[in-house]
Amino acid sequence: MTYISDTSAQDTQIEKKRNYKLYIAIAVGIVIFFTLIVPQLSIWMSGKSAVRLENIRIAEVQKGQFIRDISVQGRVVAAKRPTLYSPAQGTVTYLVTPGDTVSLGEPLASIDSPELTSLLAQEKSELTRLKTQLEREKIQVKKQDLEQENYIGKAQVALNAAKREMRRNEEGHKNQVVSDIDFQKAKDDLENAQREYRLAVKEVALLKESQKFEIKTRALELEAQQVIVSELQRQVASLSIVSPVSGIVGNLAVEQKNSVTKNQPLLSVVDLSQYEVEVNIPENYADDLALGMSAELMLNGNTYKGELIAISPEIVGGQVEGKIRFKEKNIKGLRQNQRLTSRVVLEEKNDVYYLPRGQFTESGGGRFVYVVEDDVAVKKSIKLGSKSLGQVEVISGLAMGEKVVISDLDVFKEAGSVRIVQ
Structure with missing residues (x-):
């Protein structure tokens, strides 16, 4: 009997490949089921809405110093950044350039003002004239004093002579040597001498008073002129502009050697x-x-x-x-x-309850917050006070250590209580 050989000896067994992608997909599905579906089912069965923890911010109520500030x-x-101005009309000459470091009192610029210097020279000349006039007046007063002294002396001599003549006539009248007419004439001469002497004294006193007044007037004129000269000297001295502070020179307001008017800005320091x-x-x-x-x-x-x-x-x-x-x-x-x-x-x-500042002050209007306890956020009425850059004062409604949601409260949709899930 003849057997026909088969091809089994030539066959090779093919190993069956495992489908790992399927296993991975099943594992991912189980994880998603337990992390998303199961919590949602639990929440659905409990009848409460839920918010994920990662979507909110929670902070504790603290007590201490509260600082209200703004940024x-x-x-x-x-x-100090003074601007220097031209004290008079003239031509400016700068002695510094922008950015130069200067010290207090250092010259910065000068103003050439022929009008001001000429006016000073004229007023100085007038001052010299008034000084000379005052000295002349004093000399004239001394001269008049001599004349007045001589005038009073003559009146005194005439009075003494009239008194002697009156005594002589009185003796003669008693002895009936002098007639009554001569006696009366001597008496009249004495009265006349007395009157002239009194008049001379008053006249000299009035003249002296007039002299004092003239001297005082000249002195006041001189003093007034001295004030004018001193002011002009100050103005001329101010033509040399110096730094009022130590620092650096800012911008120059005009070009070198330009004409400037009075009170025109020149530069800043x-x-x-x-x-x-x-x-x-x-x-x-x-x-x-x-x-x-x-x-x-x-x-x-x-x-x-x-x-x-x-x-x-x-x-x-x-x-x-x-x-x-x-x-x-x-x-x-x-x-x-x-x-x-x-x-x-x-x-x-000091000793104030406060929370970190967050969006809860706007979304909740500052009237309520959600206090977190045992993974449940419960709505609670509060009263807020002052607000700073990083803190909000809590006046009432919360106790120290309570955990409060400080992020946007719109996610809670004003529910009475909401579960917090991981």
Whole structure:
């Protein structure tokens, strides 16, 4: 019997490949089922809505110091940056250039004013004339004093002679040697001499008073002229313009050797020893501002203390302009017109309950919050007080240590209680 050989000896067994993708898909489905479906089923069975923990922010109520503040942008300016003006009409000559470092009292520019120097020379000449006139008047008074002394002397001599003649006539009249007519004549001569003497004394006194008045008038004229000359000398001296502070020269307002008018700006000097920060504060904080309020200024990662030293009395563009001065001097890294962030402290309270600031103050209107306990957020009425950059004062409704949702409360849809799921 003949057998026909088969091809089994040539066959090879093919190994069956496992479907790993299917296993992975099943595993992912189980994970999704237990992480998403099962919690939702549990919530559905309990009848409560739920919010995922990753979608909210939770913070604890704390008690301590509460600082109400605002943050504003400011611009650095020098505390002293005087602008120098021309004291008179003339031609300007600059002795410095922009950016030069100058010290207090150093000459910066000069004004050539022929009109002012000529006026000073004229007034000096008038002053000399008045001095000469006053001295001449004094000499004239001395001369008149001699004449007045002689005049009174003559009157005195005449009076003495009349008295002697009267005594002689009295003796003769008693002895009946002198007639009655001669006696009466001697008596009249004595009265006349007495009258002339009294008149001479009064006349000399009046003349002396007149002399004093003339001297005083000349002296006042001289004094007035001296004031004019002194003022002109001051103006001429001010033609040499010196630096009122130590610092650097700013921009020059006119070109070299140009003609300038009186009170025309010439140049500015910036004092770099002390800076201020000009800030614009929203008008809704205007009533809370007061001079002397403390402030903090951030520069290159460092915080510097400051003080609010000026507040504008008017509101422009919905903002109030103020100035903050650095308490420290010679701060490195400051530049003119540099932008800085500043923090102004409006109010400080101690032993106050507070929460970190969050969107709950807007979405909840500050009337309610959600307190988290055992993975359940419960709606609770509260009353908030002052707000700062990073804190919100809690007046009532919460206790220290309670956990509160401080993020947007719209996700809770004003439900009474909501479960928090991982």
